[in-house]
Amino acid sequence: MxxxxxxxxxxxxxxxxxxxxxxxxxxxxxxxxxxxxxxxxxxxxxxxxxxxxxxxxxxxxxxxxxxxxxxxxxxxxxxxxxxxxxxxxxxxxxYSLEGRLRPRHYVLKFLKENGLADRDCSFYSAVMVTDKDFVDKYICPHKEAAPHLAQDYATACKGEVPTNFRFLLEPKVG
Incomplete structure (x- = not known):
């Protein structure tokens, strides 16, 4: 052996x-x-x-x-x-595809597409941190720009694709 x-x-x-x-x-x-x-x-x-x-x-x-x-x-x-x-x-x-990999990918994709994170932001680094650290580093700083992101992430972590996961920020009116 x-x-x-x-x-x-x-x-x-x-x-x-x-x-x-x-x-x-x-x-x-x-x-x-x-x-x-x-x-x-x-x-x-x-x-x-x-x-x-x-x-x-x-x-x-x-x-x-x-x-x-x-x-x-x-x-x-x-x-x-x-x-x-x-x-x-x-x-x-x-790591779980549905519980960790896919939800964190969704968050990183959202942040990158909306200019809220560097395009070179490491997927590996995002996957390796604890859930609390992930939320603190990748979601909390963007509460105002993306108020739905925390809920969308929580839904995705349950293995569901959030129906309201938004990959483009909604235009501000006014």
Whole structure:
């Protein structure tokens, strides 16, 4: 098992080695090879990028193909992240698509489209902070310009697409 984890890029002695052992513990070589191939195909990763991602998040081997496919489609197609960006930050694949990734993407997209946030604002940074910190940093400063944003975000976090999520500020009358 240790040799298998090392071949996947999880170095012995690293903080992730225990997780690497857990990830390969009940998977045969064929299943591991199939999952690695699936990661390469789904995320358009090279062998090196798979090794980088597994060294940081070895439990990806235990994630379902459907979960990985849905995250790939969302992060690459909708958010517009590059495969290499995801490979270097694979922990984002552990987060809930409906409860965290999609709602935070909606907020960032809204803020960027309305000039309320820098276009280079990092999706990864927004995903990695706690919910309280996310609200404090990305929503509260814009209460006046976007009074509906907090409610829209709360609705999106419940897995619903808010019917009133507004990607363009309404023109001020008067």
């Amino acid at each position: 240790a040799a298998c984890a090392e071949r996947l890029g999880v170095r012995r002695g690293s903080g992730m080695f225990r997780q690497g052992l857990q990830a390969v513990a009940f998977l045969g070589e064929e299943k591991i090879a199939a999952k690695v191939d699936y990661l390469k195909k789904t995320f358009k990763w090279s062998d090196t990028e798979v090794a980088i991602s597994l060294s940081k998040a070895p439990m990806l081997l235990k994630r379902s193909k459907d979960m990985l496919r849905r995250r790939s489609e969302f992060l690459i197609s909708e958010v517009g992240l590059e495969p290499a960006y995801i490979a270097h930050r694979p922990v984002i694949l552990y």
